[in-house]
Amino acid sequence: MKLVVKLLLTLAMGAATGLVHAEDFRMAVTTSFHNSGLSDILLPQIKHDLDLDVRLIVVGTGQALKLGRAGDVDAILVHSKTAEEKFVASAHATHRREIMYNDFVLVGPIDDPANIAVSKSAKDALTAIYEMRSNFVSRGDDSGTHRKERALWQFTGNDPQKFQADWYRAVGSGMGAALNAASGMNAYIISDRASWLKFGNKGNLTLLFAKDPVLFNQYAYLPINPAKHPHVKSKLTKALEIWLTSAKAQAMIGDYKIAGEMLFIPNARPN
Amino acid sequence: MNDIWLGLLNAFKLILSFDADLFEIVLLSLQVTLSAVLIASLIGLPLGALLAVNRFRFRRAAIALLNSLMGLPPVVVGLIVYILFSRSGPLGVFGLLFTPTAMIIAQVIIITPLIASIAHQALRDLWSEYHDLLISLNTSKRQRMMTLIWDSRRSLLTASLAGFGRAIGEVGAIMIVGGNIDHVTRVLTTAIALETGKGDFALALGLGFILIGLAIAVNMAIHALSRTERTGQW
Numbered sequence: 001m002k003l004v005v006k007l008l009l010t011l012a013m014g015a016a017t018g019l020v021h022a023e024d025f026r027m028a029v030t031t032s033f034h035n036s037g038l039s040d041i042l043l044p045q046i047k048h049d050l051d052l053d054v055r056l057i058v059v060g061t062g063q064a065l066k067l068g069r070a071g072d073v074d075a076i077l078v079h080s081k082t083a084e085e086k087f088v089a090s091a092h093a094t095h096r097r098e099i100m101y102n103d104f105v106l107v108g109p110i111d112d113p114a115n116i117a118v119s120k121s122a123k124d125a126l127t128a129i130y131e132m133r134s135n136f137v138s139r140g141d142d143s144g145t146h147r148k149e150r151a152l153w154q155f156t157g158n159d160p161q162k163f164q165a166d167w168y169r170a171v172g173s174g175m176g177a178a179l180n181a182a183s184g185m186n187a188y189i190i191s192d193r194a195s196w197l198k199f200g201n202k203g204n205l206t207l208l209f210a211k212d213p214v215l216f217n218q219y220a221y222l223p224i225n226p227a228k229h230p231h232v233k234s235k236l237t238k239a240l241e242i243w244l245t246s247a248k249a250q251a252m253i254g255d256y257k258i259a260g261e262m263l264f265i266p267n268a269r270p271n
Numbered sequence: 272m273n274d275i276w277l278g279l280l281n282a283f284k285l286i287l288s289f290d291a292d293l294f295e296i297v298l299l300s301l302q303v304t305l306s307a308v309l310i311a312s313l314i315g316l317p318l319g320a321l322l323a324v325n326r327f328r329f330r331r332a333a334i335a336l337l338n339s340l341m342g343l344p345p346v347v348v349g350l351i352v353y354i355l356f357s358r359s360g361p362l363g364v365f366g367l368l369f370t371p372t373a374m375i376i377a378q379v380i381i382i383t384p385l386i387a388s389i390a391h392q393a394l395r396d397l398w399s400e401y402h403d404l405l406i407s408l409n410t411s412k413r414q415r416m417m418t419l420i421w422d423s424r425r426s427l428l429t430a431s432l433a434g435f436g437r438a439i440g441e442v443g444a445i446m447i448v449g450g451n452i453d454h455v456t457r458v459l460t461t462a463i464a465l466e467t468g469k470g471d472f473a474l475a476l477g478l479g480f481i482l483i484g485l486a487i488a489v490n491m492a493i494h495a496l497s498r499t500e501r502t503g504q505w
Binding site (some may be wrong): 024 | 357358359360363366368369450451452453455465467468469470471472
């Protein structure tokens with residue numbers, strides 16, 4: 001018994017000493033940025049060039065903005081322009097800097113019951129799904145992807161809030177979990193291209209529709225305002241912004257490919 | 272079904288390759304959970320003893336409350352700890368959010384009621400046996416509690432191990448307060464959630480089997496060290 005207590009004490013001491021970390025640089029990013037694997041390429045280079053350990057909190061855009069508003073992270077990298085502009089307008093971030101964009105794709109069962117593969121536009125594709133009442137999985141988590149999806153439904157003149165749950169399934173979880181759900185119920189879903197390509201459980205799903213310009217998806221970097229949260233490491237947020245928009249980082253983003261496909265198109269404008 | 276075999280295979284591969292990242296994740300899981308179990312036991316066991324020997328007005332209500340807190344939803348605990356320790360929360364100045372310390376705090380809140388409830392149950396039975404003896408010896412309340420705790424140490428070990436079981440497999444709370452940050456707050460359960468999200472079921476299951484193995488190993492180690500189930504000591 002004594003031995004057990006001793007062992008536990010040693011472990012707890014180890015925990016107490018070993019776990020107290022110097023404060024880190026924290027950035028809230030969207031699942032698509034991380035699940036795509038791009039962060040695994042960029043972070044080691046940031047560590048090498050700036051000697052900066054960026055700690056990623058991987059969440060949906062809604063939660064990322066919330067973390068930024070509370071001052072729990074130093075910067076955020078998200079994709080929902082209207083929400084970001086509101087965020088800057090209320091002075092939670094000093095400004096908004098565009099870094100890159102990727103695109104959303106419409107994924108669905110291979111037999112394509114709503115026949116969206118031949119659609120002329122994203123609007124037509126969604127209208128076809130709506131008319132067929134084909135199973136459709138929505139993120140339903142107020143993330144950037146979910147906001148985009150709602151905006152696209154508005155284009156078709158429908159309000160997703162009024163959709164019946166027997167075909168429109170709002171799963172309220174991250175991109176990966178939502179894709180798992182879609183794969184399980186053979187449903188249509190809107191995903192960012194990167195998450196889809198990296199996804200390992202495709203099952204009976206395939207990419208059916210893409211490339212409509214309304215599906216483009218701009219990522220922006222927002223440093224949290226040190227005037228609101230004095231503990232924010234504003235020197236580091238500045239250094240990271242300069243690095244992300246540098247020719248070198250932009251080239252790395254453009255060169256990142258999965259299965260020969262380019263995932264992100266860098267479009268940062270030099271200051 | 273195939274994924275399960277792949278998962279098992281993956282677990283063995285990961286263990287045999289002595290993967291440094293895996294080692295780090297396993298170690299952090301153990302540190303967080305064992306610290307939480309230790310702290311929760313230091314609070315919960317005496318609390319259970321106090322409820323067993325003490326007679327006070329709201330005793331019944333206190334016990335009922337403690338029992339219902341066993342079912343505390345981890346996500347809610349995580350959210351409350353998050354709000355308290357957020358920079359804009361009342362305890363934000365400590366900067367504890369997204370650290371292992373915050374994860375330990377959340378787990379302590381989750382498992383203390385569980386440990387205290389099980390401890391109380393065990394001690395209450397013993398107290399009915401010891402009651403007359405301890406009263407006639409004119410012992411102080413403190414002495415009574417200590418005697419009860421020491422004499423039912425094996426049942427109390429079960430209480431602590433139940434706490435360990437709930438904490439090691441917990442994901443909802445530590446995901447929120449820890450943030451699942453690579454190399455800082457990523458533990459086995461949050462890593463499993465992450466890999467599931469990526470659709471990599473084989474790796475997720477591999478980590479799951481390692482988690483189960485770890486729980487078995489810790490339980491066996493504690494039983495061996497505390498010499499339970501030996502001849503004459505059943």
